Each structure stands twice: as C-alpha cells, then as structure tokens.
Amino acid sequence: MMRRVAAGGIWLLVAALGGGACRRPAQPGDPLPGLSAAERQRFDRGRAIFDSVFTPATGLGPLFNADACAECHEDPVSGGTGDEVERHATAFHPEAAGRPCDELVALGGPVFQKRVTPALQAALAIDSEPVPPQATAIAARTTPDIFGFGLLDAVPDSEILAYADPDDRDSDGISGRPNRFFDGRLGRFGRKALVPALREFNDGAFAAEQGITTPAVPQEETVGGRPIPAGVDPAPDPELSAAATDLLDSFVRLLAAPSPARLSGQARQGRAAFATAGCDRCHVPALHTGDSPIPALHHREVDAYTDLLLHDMGPELADICLGQATPSEFRTEPLMGVRRMARFLHDGRATTLEQAIELHAGEAARSRDRFRALPAEQRAALVAFLKTL
C-alpha cells in the first residue's frame, strides 16, 4: 500500500514536470502550445486549405505564382520555406513631389506573376505577367517561412515604434523607421514591412500569389493593368469563401515560432559576440505580444530577432521601393528559424550566414565591420549562435 502511494506521487511529479518545465520544443509546423480543442481543430482544418492544390476550375489564376500555399511554403513542412523566387517591380522617382514610390499598381504591380493558366496563355499568348517599361527596378523575392507570424502580428505598434530612431538621435548610425500602408497604418509584414496585419497578408496572398478571389479581395488581378479577358476565368467570384479564408488564417496565425536550439559553449560565446558587434540593435532578440483574444498569443515573448523596422542596407542590396521604403531600405529580417534556411537575404543571394553578414551595409556597416574585426574563433562562434535560432 505504502509503495503504491509513493509510486503514485512520483507519477504525479513526473506528469507535472512533463506538462510544464520539460515541454517538448516546438517543431516546424507545430501549433502554438496551449491551444484549446476548438483552436486546434481550426488549425488542422486551416492546414488542409493551406495544402489544397487549386485548379482553374476551383479558382486558380488566371495569373498566379503557385497553385497552393504549400507549393512555396513547404520545407520542411507546410508553413516552411521553399525554393520559389518571385518577381516584384516598382518605379522609384526620388525627385517626384508627394510619393516617390510608384508601386505600378495601375500596371499590374507590384507582384508580377510568373505563371498563367492555359486559358489566359491561349487568349493573350503570354507565359507570365509582363513587367512594364515604367519599372525602375525588378526584385527577386524568396519564400520565407511563416512560423510564429501570429506572434509577430500580436506585437503592439507601440513596442515596434519604441525601437524607431528615424533621425538617429542616439548617433549610433542606426535609424530604424516604420513603413506605413497606404492608409497610414504601421506596416510589419513583407520584406519591406508594407503590410500592417497578418489577416491582410494572408488574404492578399490568395489574390497576388494564387489568383484566387476572396470576400476580402473579390476582384481578379489585372494583366498589366488591363482586365482579364472574358471567358478565361471560369470560377465565379469570390472563388474562396469567408469560412475557408478564416480557417486558413487560423492555421497561419497559430503556427508556433521555431524553438531555439540549446546553446553550446561556443554558441553562448557567439551570443555575446552578436551583442558586442551590435547586431542586436536591429535584430532585437525578443518582442512581446499584447492583448489577444487567443490565450496562446496573449502577452507572450517571441524570440523574433527583429525590430520590424526599415533600415538602409546600402546600395549593393537595393532593389524596389514599396510604400515609404526606399530601394535600399529593408525590414530587419526575423532570425527566428534562420538555422533551417538554405539561402539568405531577401533575394537569396547569400548561401551562407557569413556571406549574408558580409553583404550588410548602410546602417549595418558598423556592425559588419565589428564582425570582420572579431578573431576567427569569435566569428565562428557568432555563426554557431545564429545556427541555434
């Protein structure tokens, strides 16, 4: 009897530890921890939509980049990265009064789809949406993973703005500033931080990436600014229901952020070097969510390694403008999950983390130079640290 009670006590202790302190680290594609049964069900149903392959009969196109969300966001699981590279184009006129950036919206921009349905190909004899001659830059855009994006969405504007220093008042050479959407709201999603909210990012992706109309975007994209020819888009609009887009949004919103790996001694040294070099001035290690109706997103810390602000990265990396972002300004790329990436920077031009650091310039030049000045073993340690994120 005594032995049985003791065994029961040990079991309870193990169960308590297992349910809390020893929680298994999130794997790619996992839902956020602590979801209710209803939230978990929405997550699973949303993943089915994320994985759905669309055809012209079910709404795909006529212009598109992919036939499923998971065609691009596929590695190592749905929501991850991919090897597809998109084409964006805009025109930058710094001398123009008012807005110097023309997103070429009236000419089909800024996303110029690389694929067309057979019906559109037959009607217009094109294989992709043509980039107009008015474009001053064409940009390649790789596929980021979207793990933890629900947490980024839940970070209050005030926390992001607290890191902004547009006039570099502290004279550290870093002057992060927010991008703003066309209606004035703070942007945070996308390589140029144009998009204010995850829901809009998702709804917009259906239209811009798959050519699928939804209640939020009920009209098809144009072909270089001209309407889609009659008869090439057989599915009635909206091609996807509000219920389906709600579920898709739940899946993306509730994807867990990547869990950092355990730090080795070398990685611990690298973390210190990351701070010494000043990388953490823009790649802010932790952001904090605010109020959220979803408990798993409510007042959480996320190891995002970004400030979600724009920084001038120098002329070598410059490509398109977008909103208030100039060609050389990019949002600080979140480093969460960077250890699973095979290519780095917005266009994937770097194949190693060292190359990516070397290509930092502009506001990041000082940190890059500090990295260069580190002894070899400390540079290696810094990279080892990045490979834990």
Added chain:
Amino acid sequence: MTRSLLVSLFIIAAPVAAATAQQPGPAHKVEGAVRTVNVRGRALEVTTGVGMALRVVRLQVPAPLSLTGLRPGDLVRVTYGARPGGYVAYTIERVERTP
C-alpha cells in the same frame, strides 16, 4: 437672434455641404494614398489594397466636391458609389498631408 442663429448654422453646415455630393446608391469606403489628382478633369486615383494585392480606385469627382489642395501622397478617406460610367465620389476627406 433667429437670423444670427441661421447664419451660424449656415457657417457650420457649409463646409460639410461642400465636401458631399449627392449619394444615389450604397456607398463604399476607401482609405488610401492619392495617386493622381486631375482638377480640370475632376478625377482622382487612390492607391489601396489588401496585403500585397494592391489596387487603384479611379473616381470621378462631381461638383461641389473640391480637389483643390489635394496632392499625390496625401492620405484620404473617400466614400463612393458605382455608376454606369465608373465610380463616383460622394465625400472626400484628407486625413493626412504627405510630408
């Protein structure tokens, strides 16, 4: 007394009337950045969108709505409706002046 009250009411009401056109149908709303202003042609283009799916809303602007003072980049809030010839603005409010 009554006359001064009427004058006061007119002063309050006049700017509202100047910024409101007749609304024959249900109104849509758009908040975005002015792309182009054509004062003589009484036309306005507003850039807006959802995520990366961006759109230009092209509007005819009937009298007595005023386009004077608007310039590209200004943030505006517009209500409008569909007519056979395209979209027609009902109200235009400048929310923020471009820097």
